[in-house]
Each structure stands twice: as structure tokens, then as C-alpha cells.
Amino acid sequence: MLIAPLIILCSLGIAIVDNGIIDVRMLIGGNGVSASARSGARDSTIGTSPDSADSFTVTETDDAGTSPASPALTVAPGITSFSGANGSTLTIAGTTAQVQNANQSWSLTMPEANTLRFSLHSGDHWAEAGGGYNDLTMNNAAERTEIAVNAGNPYPAGTQINISYQLMVEPGAANTAPWLSLSQFHETPANGPGPFGILLDGEHMMIRTASGSGSTVLWEDPNPIQRGHYYDMNIQVNFDPSGNGFLRVWRDGVQIVDYHGPIGYGGQSYYFKEGIYRGPAPETITANFRNLHITPIQKPPKVPK
Secondary structure, three states: OOOOOEEEEEOOEEEEEEOOEEEEEEEOOOOOOOOOOOOOOOOOEEOOOOOOOEEEOOOOEEOOEEOOOOOOEEEOOOEEOOOOOOOOEEEEOOEEEEEEOOOOOOOEEEEEOOEEEEEEOOOOOOEOOOOOOEHHHHOOOOEEEEEEEOOOOOEEOOOEEEEEEEEEEOOOOOOOOOOEEEEEEEEEOOOOOOOEEEEEEOOEEEEEEEEOOEEEEEEEOOOOOOOOOOEEEEEEEEOEEEEEEEEEEEEOOEEEEEEEEEEEOOOOEEEEEEEEEEOOOOOOEEEEEEEEEEEEEOOOOOOOO
């Protein structure tokens, strides 16, 4: 019997996963121009409207017949309802995100469609709009400009979360912060060290995970980051503190992490954050994120025996 393939978003467009083989189809952007698909991909263009959501399904056909259709994948428009003000809410590919920054004119801007520019100056401390939490007085004067994606509807443990985006740190003074996050997952309702982060250690990109037994650096680039270069990031993560979790990370098409084991904390759900979050430092740092897509894949319910 033919089994329905899986269709997911990736930074190249749409990926069709069938019997463990990934076949990439490019999405046509709003200007009607598509890039070339990777070697071996077939039927390489799929149209999508720039101003409305589109739904895609795939089937497999061979000598045995045609499989059932895959679950539908909806590709929503990019960034809408944009505001860089602290406490505001914007929408990215149909997912809501809350702005967390020092409410400065440079903190968060949108230089072009589907791109967010985060700029952090010394002394930029986030405080909850209307009072409450404050990085200056309650978090050792940490500095940040971030967005919290889907924080109001976090992903439960056991959900495979696929994320793709491009990340670029602009040229500027070298990073001297004692720690600096460029992307992270945060747990909720607890408030502690995030279970996953893409960090800068000086000028070196680093990937760290955490669980109840502590934190682990899974990978650190021996070379400094290339300022001004957009890194193509693809992440697959499943939070499970009992040991059945996993994390896979690709950068510019090269897999740099393939981890299986405990990740996350008991009784928690998770949401994604992008932007800059660091310990106090004197220099300004600016990072651009574009084409963020998040696709959760929940486990099917167990069938009683």
C-alpha cells in the first residue's frame, strides 16, 4: 500500500519527503522569478501568490497506483502588521510574534519584505510594556532586541519543530559580550536557561542545548563568522528531557549538529525567539533575519492494541 508522502517548508521552498528521500521544489516569489532547484530535484517550480495564503498537497504515483494526499501545507504571506515598538505584535508567515526591546528607533526595523533588522546598543534593556519584568533590574542588566514567536501558543514536548531562516550579522566591532544569543528556544511556564540556542562566543558561532542535567555545547565553529554573509539555517528539534529528544542543524547546506538525547525540561512547552540577547557590552551589534518559516509536526496518537 502506498503511504502519503510528507510536505514541509525549507529555506529553498517546499521539500517533499518520501521514503526518506528529500526532493526540493522551489517556490516562485512575488516577482515571478524562481531559483534553480538543487541537483536531482524534479518538477522544480511551484507557484505561490505573494499576497494571500496558498495550500499545497502532494501525492506519489507509481505502478501500484496513487497514494493518498499528504496533509496540506499552507504557505502564508511574509511579515504583516509590522511595528518595531516594544510590546507590539507582528505576524510572520501566519504566526504571531511579540516584540521585546528597549523601544528605540533602531531596535527593530523592516528594511525589505520578509526581513527583520535587529540592532542592539549598549544599555538597551527590555522591560515589559506596562511594567513587570525588567532586564536591567531583574536579569543582571542583560541587553536585548528580540521577537518571541508563538509564545502565546507554545509547542508541546514531543513535537518535531522544523525551522528555516537566513541570518546575517552586519560588519562592525567585534563581539565582546560575555554571552550572546542570535536565536533560541525558550521554555514555558518556567523561566530559566533556554534549551537550545545559536550563540556567538566572541566571533565564533556556537550551538548549545540544555536539559535538567545541565547545558552542552554541541558545536562551535573554529573560524569566526563571516560578517555580511547570510547563513542559511535549517533546524529540526524535538524537545524531550527523558532522552528521546533530538536536534539536527544544517548551515549553508552542511549538517553541523546531529544530536539525540535529553533536551528541554519536564512539564514545559516551547517557543522560538530570534534577535539579539546578550550580557552587557559596549559595542553595537546588528543582525538581519529573513524568510523565517516554522513548521510543527506533532506525533500521531497511539493506536490502542
